[in-house]
Amino acid sequence: MMNKTGRYTFLAEPFHCDFQRRLFASCLGNDMLNAAEYHSRERGFGMDFLNPLGLTWVLSRLSIEMDEMPRELTHYDVETWCESAMRYFTKRNFRICDTDTSRTLGYGRSVWAMIDTTRRTPADILAVKDGEIVRWAAPDEPCPIAPCNRITAKAEAEARTVEKTMNYSDVDVNGHVNSVKYIEHILDAFSLDWHRSHKIRRLDIAYVAESHAGDTLTLSVSQPDEETYVVIVTRPADSKRQEVVRAKIRASISKQVDE
Amino acid sequence: MMNKTGRYTFLAEPFHCDFQRRLFASCLGNDMLNAAEYHSRERGFGMDFLNPLGLTWVLSRLSIEMDEMPRELTHYDVETWCESAMRYFTKRNFRICDTDTSRTLGYGRSVWAMIDTTRRTPADILAVKDGEIVRWAAPDEPCPIAPCNRITAKAEAEARTVEKTMNYSDVDVNGHVNSVKYIEHILDAFSLDWHRSHKIRRLDIAYVAESHAGDTLTLSVSQPDEETYVVIVTRPADSKRQEVVRAKIRASISKQVDE
Numbered sequence: 001m002m003n004k005t006g007r008y009t010f011l012a013e014p015f016h017c018d019f020q021r022r023l024f025a026s027c028l029g030n031d032m033l034n035a036a037e038y039h040s041r042e043r044g045f046g047m048d049f050l051n052p053l054g055l056t057w058v059l060s061r062l063s064i065e066m067d068e069m070p071r072e073l074t075h076y077d078v079e080t081w082c083e084s085a086m087r088y089f090t091k092r093n094f095r096i097c098d099t100d101t102s103r104t105l106g107y108g109r110s111v112w113a114m115i116d117t118t119r120r121t122p123a124d125i126l127a128v129k130d131g132e133i134v135r136w137a138a139p140d141e142p143c144p145i146a147p148c149n150r151i152t153a154k155a156e157a158e159a160r161t162v163e164k165t166m167n168y169s170d171v172d173v174n175g176h177v178n179s180v181k182y183i184e185h186i187l188d189a190f191s192l193d194w195h196r197s198h199k200i201r202r203l204d205i206a207y208v209a210e211s212h213a214g215d216t217l218t219l220s221v222s223q224p225d226e227e228t229y230v231v232i233v234t235r236p237a238d239s240k241r242q243e244v245v246r247a248k249i250r251a252s253i254s255k256q257v258d259e
Numbered sequence: 260m261m262n263k264t265g266r267y268t269f270l271a272e273p274f275h276c277d278f279q280r281r282l283f284a285s286c287l288g289n290d291m292l293n294a295a296e297y298h299s300r301e302r303g304f305g306m307d308f309l310n311p312l313g314l315t316w317v318l319s320r321l322s323i324e325m326d327e328m329p330r331e332l333t334h335y336d337v338e339t340w341c342e343s344a345m346r347y348f349t350k351r352n353f354r355i356c357d358t359d360t361s362r363t364l365g366y367g368r369s370v371w372a373m374i375d376t377t378r379r380t381p382a383d384i385l386a387v388k389d390g391e392i393v394r395w396a397a398p399d400e401p402c403p404i405a406p407c408n409r410i411t412a413k414a415e416a417e418a419r420t421v422e423k424t425m426n427y428s429d430v431d432v433n434g435h436v437n438s439v440k441y442i443e444h445i446l447d448a449f450s451l452d453w454h455r456s457h458k459i460r461r462l463d464i465a466y467v468a469e470s471h472a473g474d475t476l477t478l479s480v481s482q483p484d485e486e487t488y489v490v491i492v493t494r495p496a497d498s499k500r501q502e503v504v505r506a507k508i509r510a511s512i513s514k515q516v517d518e
Contacts, residue, residue: 014296015289015439019430019472026428030274037273072432167447168454169285171278173331175451180274188426192434192472195427213278213451 004138005081006039009099012070019192022069023076025203026184029062032094032108033179035078043136044129050114055123058113058207059179060089061148065202066096066106075099081141085133088122089113093143107145151206151248153230159222162189166215176210177217182245186231189219199254201227205247211235217244227252263397264340265298268358271329278451281328282335284462285443288321291353291367292438294337298351302395303388309373314382317372317466318438319348320407324461325355325365334358340400344392347381348372352402366404410465410507412489418481421448425474435469436476441504445490448478458513460486464506470494476503486511 008031016027040046040057050056070076077099083091094108114123125133164185172178183205187195211217215235222230229249234241267290275286299305299316309315329335336358342350353367373382384392423444431437442464446454470476474494481489488508493500 013289013293015292015431015437017432018427019432019434021432024428030272033274034272168277168449168451169283169443169447171451172274173276173278173280175278178274184428188428190427192427192430 002043004136005079005141006035006042007077007079008035008038009075009077010070011075012072014072017072018195020196021072023072024184025064025069025187025200026180028064028066028069028096029183030180031078032062032064032080032096032110033059035080035094036092036110036112039080043133045133045136050128051117053128054117055114055128056117058115059110060113061109061111061204061206062179063109063145063148063202063204064094064106065108065145066200068105070096070098070105076105077102081138082133082136083109083139083141083143084137085125085131087124087126090125090133091148093141095143107143109143109145109148111148145202148204148206151204151230151246153222153224153228153248159220159232162219162221164188164217164219166211166213166217168213171213174210175212177212177215177244179207182207182233182247185217186219186233186245186247186249189221189231190229197253198251200249200251202250203247204249205245207245209235209242209244211244261302263395264338264400265294265301266336266338267294267297268334268336269329270334271331273331276331277454279455280331282331283443284323284328284446284459285439287323287325287328287355288442289439290337291321291323291339291355291369292318294339294353295351295369295371298339304392304395309387310376312387313376314373314387315376317374318369319372320368320370320463320465321438322368322404322407322461322463323353323365324367324404325459327364329355329357329364335364336361340397341392341395342368342398342400342402343396344384344390346383346385349384349392352400354402366402368402368404368407370407404461407463407465410463410489410505412481412483412487412507418479418491421478421480423447423476423478425470425472425476427472430472433469434471436471436474436503438466441466441492441506444476445478445492445504445506445508448480448490449488456512457510459508459510461509462506463508464504466504468494468501468503470503 010031012023079095096105170181231247233245269290271282338354429440490506492504
């Protein structure tokens with residue numbers, strides 16, 4: 001019988017690493033989402049099975065908490081498993097480790113909904129294959145990081161803002177800006193000097209609504225306390241602004257000791 | 260004895276594919292540059308050997324000409340070999356094919372210089388290991404696309420311009436905007452509608468100078484004839500503008516027949 005946990009190996013390619021030779025968080029997010037799909041697919045719940053039924057997985061929240069980002073040209077494994085499956089949400093967790101030593105580099109958590117692709121409405125996850133997904137749940141598998149909590153900080157008047165227009169390279173087959181690109185744009189709202197002097201410990205991101213190619217997104221960055229940053233991403237909608245993504249970054253000031 | 264040609268397999272991951280479920284040209288470029296490094300490394304001329312000597316490869320030109328881009332979730336192979344090695348330049352070619360069928364999807368060409376990383380000046384390629392690189396040259400390996408010719412079109416007054424500020428996610432360990440990100444930004448200068456109605460046949464890109472995080476690049480897009488677009492990328496330098504990258508795109512108007 002197949003394990004409840006899947007394990008997939010990736011390589012920190014040079015162009016996927018930042019100026020400190022560490023994997024970009026957006027690229028790690030990409031690998032985590034790929035691992036999620038490989039894991040689901042192998043167990044009969046992948047997009048290949050769902051899409052022909054008019055169903056798809058939609059990422060609702062993603063949290064990544066890393067002690068250390070994979071270093072350039074090293075291999076790392078992403079382990080993933082379902083913590084639980086409920087009617088409208090599944091929780092999926094991740095462990096990232098060094099391939100050679102199995103040393104843990106960090107953990108991730110995510111929350112997924114299933115939607116009806118025609119009506120764009122929530123679908124009953126437990127109605128698929130008579131709730132078979134429940135038998136893959138591994139609630140006792142340890143994931144020693146805080147859950148994907150609601151990001152409560154409000155948009156602050158004194159927040160600095162960055163504008164970004166979404167283009168060809170940002171969108172997926174549905175014309176929606178893809179989950180991984182939001183991570184890239186959010187981290188690009190911080191200068192190279194900031195990245196040089198800070199180490200990101202944890203990234204929480206909540207996907208609230210869709211944005212599209214041609215949308216000019218506004219990223220409002222506020223800092224409720226010394227180690228916490230909130231980024232609220234909005235798009236123009238009629239005369240108002242609609243919230244698209246909300247992210248929280250916990251970062252500590254670090255001396256750079258790389259290389 | 261090791262082959263003169265190396266062959267490496269890649270997967271068209273979902274987040275690396277565009278809204279038409281075809282691999283982004285920037286991602287193909289990434290794979291080609293990775294294949295180049297794997298090929299060099301296996302033959303003793305990789306960055307791992309050169310960097311400790313204070314030398315590095317610098318990509319000068321890249322041309323990609325595709326009949327068809329790899330489709331989402333298919334595997335494709337990148338074959339690469341050195342066409343020739345001269346004192347200041349090597350020519351490296353590529354063939355991209357479907358992994359399962361070996362059907363050719365397209366070809367690539369590139370020109371590389373070697374530089375002294377301290378002085379940032381050209382280095383003599385044939386002085387490394389007594390010119391051993393020459394024995395890897397495979398001038399008779401077919402690469403039936405035009406060479407990386409000089410891109411001659413001038414910046415035109417009537418060109419439309421797009422501005423892009425370079426950030427954290429654009430730069431490599433030297434703080435320079437990376438070769439692959441230029442491809443992404445250049446293709447982002449064309450709307451989703453343009454991409455929907457055009458098929459890119461060939462992309463030529465010449466890397467002229469470095470740009471850095473914080474630089475606001477101007478992309479000037481002109482169209483000398485119906486199927487040809489020239490994109491000249493400049494950065495601010497003192498009171499003038501310095502040319503950084505020059506690209507030529509050949510694209511035909513296509514009916515969309517995907518899926």
